[in-house]
Amino acid sequence: xxxxxxxxxxxxxxxxxxxxxxxxxxxxxxxxxxxxxxxxxxxxxxxxxxxxxxxxxxxxxxxxxxxxxxxxxxxxxxxxxxxxxxxxxxxxxxxxxxxxxxxxxxxxxxxxxxxxxxxxxxxxxxxxxxxxxxxxxxxxxxxxxxxxxxxxxxxxxxxxxxxxxxxxxxxxxxxxxxxxxxxxxxxxxxxxxxxxxxxxxxxxxxxxxxxxxxxxxxxxxxxxxxxxxxxxxxxxxxxxxxxxxxxxxx
Amino acid sequence: xxxxxxxxxxxxxxxxxxxxxxxxxxxxxxxxxxxxxxxxxxxxxxxxxxxxxxxxxxxxxxxxxxxxxxxxxxxxxxxxxxxxxxxxxxxxxxxxxxxxxxxxxxxxxxxxxxxxxxxxxxxxxxxxxxxxxxxxxxxxxxxxxxxxxxxxxxxxxxxxxxxxxxxxxxxxxxxxxxxxxxxxxxxxxxxxx
Numbered sequence: 001x002x003x004x005x006x007x008x009x010x011x012x013x014x015x016x017x018x019x020x021x022x023x024x025x026x027x028x029x030x031x032x033x034x035x036x037x038x039x040x041x042x043x044x045x046x047x048x049x050x051x052x053x054x055x056x057x058x059x060x061x062x063x064x065x066x067x068x069x070x071x072x073x074x075x076x077x078x079x080x081x082x083x084x085x086x087x088x089x090x091x092x093x094x095x096x097x098x099x100x101x102x103x104x105x106x107x108x109x110x111x112x113x114x115x116x117x118x119x120x121x122x123x124x125x126x127x128x129x130x131x132x133x134x135x136x137x138x139x140x141x142x143x144x145x146x147x148x149x150x151x152x153x154x155x156x157x158x159x160x161x162x163x164x165x166x167x168x169x170x171x172x173x174x175x176x177x178x179x180x181x182x183x184x185x186x187x188x189x190x191x192x193x194x195x196x197x198x199x200x201x202x203x204x205x206x207x208x209x210x211x212x213x214x215x216x217x218x219x220x221x222x223x224x225x226x227x228x229x230x231x232x233x234x235x236x237x238x239x240x241x242x243x244x245x246x247x248x249x250x
Numbered sequence: 251x252x253x254x255x256x257x258x259x260x261x262x263x264x265x266x267x268x269x270x271x272x273x274x275x276x277x278x279x280x281x282x283x284x285x286x287x288x289x290x291x292x293x294x295x296x297x298x299x300x301x302x303x304x305x306x307x308x309x310x311x312x313x314x315x316x317x318x319x320x321x322x323x324x325x326x327x328x329x330x331x332x333x334x335x336x337x338x339x340x341x342x343x344x345x346x347x348x349x350x351x352x353x354x355x356x357x358x359x360x361x362x363x364x365x366x367x368x369x370x371x372x373x374x375x376x377x378x379x380x381x382x383x384x385x386x387x388x389x390x391x392x393x394x395x396x397x398x399x400x401x402x403x404x405x406x407x408x409x410x411x412x413x414x415x416x417x418x419x420x421x422x423x424x425x426x427x428x429x430x431x432x433x434x435x436x437x438x439x440x441x442x443x
Contacts, residue, residue, distance in 0.1 A: 055397075057394065077403075087398075090395065090398075096410070096413050097413055098413030098414065098417070104399070107406075107409060108396075108400045108401050111405065112400045115400070
């Protein structure tokens, strides 16, 4: 019965890039409204997990299954996953010189609404929404005209990710090392954004090897990923254990 | 063969805008003949079938303190054949010269052919010259980033191409180019099916 209620179910997931197997049997259930932290040392497979969830073409799933809102996620294209409500905040957001944030978001919103059978937003409505969401993440409105991530600082790039998340209103957000390279002020803005976007239906996966963001966005469940497997599950106490004794204890 | 002489203090702007279906053979020589003369050359080509585009430029820096900038960017799809030959000659004594020459290409198909040959001949001592040429494919990282935001693959490729060409789009021609890019992307998708 509970199975039906999970937003995300990962079963015995194995994945590789090239000849190298990186995920070696991941199991994970995420219920609506939950925040999960996935922690682990470098090279544990954290970014591979987010890559596989979002459908990066260069990663191959060799066995296992992923159900997202009852659908077979592995059969969906990256854009279909987005339309279904999946969002990844990239660890290294990509620069797209020549494409403004406005043009980029307009294309994304139009495609999403089309997929949902909705008419495209009128330009006025779209610009109003864009401005609201930029204000919400405390982004300078001048950024609307700037090219996507081109010449942005690390903090500006991460803020742009959270802005996009606010625009697209995903059901499941994956924050991949969103806290890395952020100063405390930027971290608070990101955390406030994530907290303010929460609803009882929406879930979040925070991938990190660092506890800082988790102080602002408290996870319901914590998982430790190591060498391609989840080696420990628990609550906030796991974060304290990692803080004091590192990942070697697992 | 097009020939221009630019006098002291003047700036010559040359723009080439070549859309699908158009074959062109451009041969242009520009002499910067007086101090402070400048050249701004921008070129854009978008080829999607069997076009032949050849661009040859010769820029002569004959006197000191002239500036030239050549930026030529294009897309080659289908069985298009594109070539760029650029030569900058900096005459003896033409000190304080600034010359830049860039030709960048994206090929959409294995059957398209691009040759690019930027060259410098410098006979003066105090000059700032740079040249560069690339032939590449559309980047997978950008494509995936856009698709992960729900932008379908074909639309993402259009945006990518427009973004690559942005620095050389003549003012007022953006819409025309967008339409041509849309057709080119759809065409190259059908070819690969």
